[in-house]
Amino acid sequence: MKKVVISGRSMPAIGIGTWHMGDSNSLRKQEIEAIRTGIENGLQLIDTAEMYGNGKSELLVGEAIKPYNRDQLYIVDKVLPSNASHARLERSLDSSLKKVGVDYFDLYLYHWRGGVTLEETIFELNRMVLKGKIKAWGVSNFDVDDMEELLTVPHGKDCAANEDLYNIGNRGIDFDLIEWQRQHNIPLIAYSPVSQGDSLGKNLTTNEVIMEIAQNHGITPYQVLLAWAIRNPQTIAIPQTSNPKHMLDNVKAANVELTSEDLTLIDKEFPKPRKKKYLEML
Ligand SMILES: NC(=O)c1ccc[n+]([C@@H]2O[C@H](COP(=O)([O-])OP(=O)(O)OC[C@H]3O[C@@H](n4cnc5c(N)ncnc54)[C@H](OP(=O)(O)O)[C@@H]3O)[C@@H](O)[C@H]2O)c1
Secondary structure (H helix, E strand, O other), X not given: OOEEEEOOEEEEOEOEEOOOOOOOHHHHHHHHHHHHHHHHOOOOEEEOOOOHHHHHHHHHHHHHHOOOOHHHOEEEEEEOHHHOOOOOHHHHHHHHHHHHOOXXXXXXXXXXXOOOOHHHHHHHHHHHHHHOOEOOEEEEOOOHHHHHHHHHOOOHHHOOOEEEEOEXXXXXXXXXXXXXXXXXXXXXXXXXXXXXXXXXXXXXXXXXXXXXXXXXHOOOXXXXXXXXXOOOOOEEEOOEOOOHHHHHHHHHHHHOOOOHHHHHHHHHHOOOOOOOOOOOOO
């Protein structure tokens, strides 16, 4: 199984996304089973946020992880820009910890940049590390210029990860950010790695090239998308699924090795950007 190291922790290069989970009472049982299927098959990273369902995703994650040893999980939560200040961040964090039912997060992300200065947010994140409420902090929806700026603020170099949109159909960051993060040893958490099950309009899973590669490997098109996203050793992909069978497929994608011929075919069909693109985000 492919692995990635984030904040000193080695874990499978597939994690568990949870956006929109916990919103529907009728799906709850199945969603908990899906998360547990991931954990029982070795996944460690679970990604949630105070924004998701206004806390409903955090509550669902809390329920799903109850039977397991907390230290074997790697729980990621995120603070909204409007709460990323001296006055509000700790209160937000405490509320998220309570909802998930844990006394620390492994990684706490600044969800996207807002009006609070980076200095103030990073000061607070560092303070939370010192208080033991989070083990590490990172950022999300940051581009190269944001990352460069981050490194100039006090403690900015402690950033443990950046979480950005990344899939075969949204590969703008292949132009520069991926390489920048590799050089700075900051792992990428690739969100929406299966293009939200094609709802982003790129029709990746029905693309002929992707379908042919899937057939050659005896896997699904979704697994091709995931194997592509984690083809370098500093990226973890965090697909979301409410379906235990899909979760199992996603776990198995961490074992898929695409060939150089596969990668060339994908590059022809979905070319790597030749110039800078504005960071895409959802
Ligand atoms: N930091 C940020 O700003 C940010 C932004 C967006 C997302 N995220 C994080 O990234 C996670 C993933 O992104 P996402 O939820 O936007 O989209 P995604 O993971 O690309 O796509 C989710 C969709 O794909 C389907 N799917 C997943 N695996 C599948 C499989 N093996 N076979 C068939 N269908 C499959 C799911 O349907 P089924 O339930 O039917 O399987 C679901 O509808 C989020 O849940 C969230 O944790 C972070």
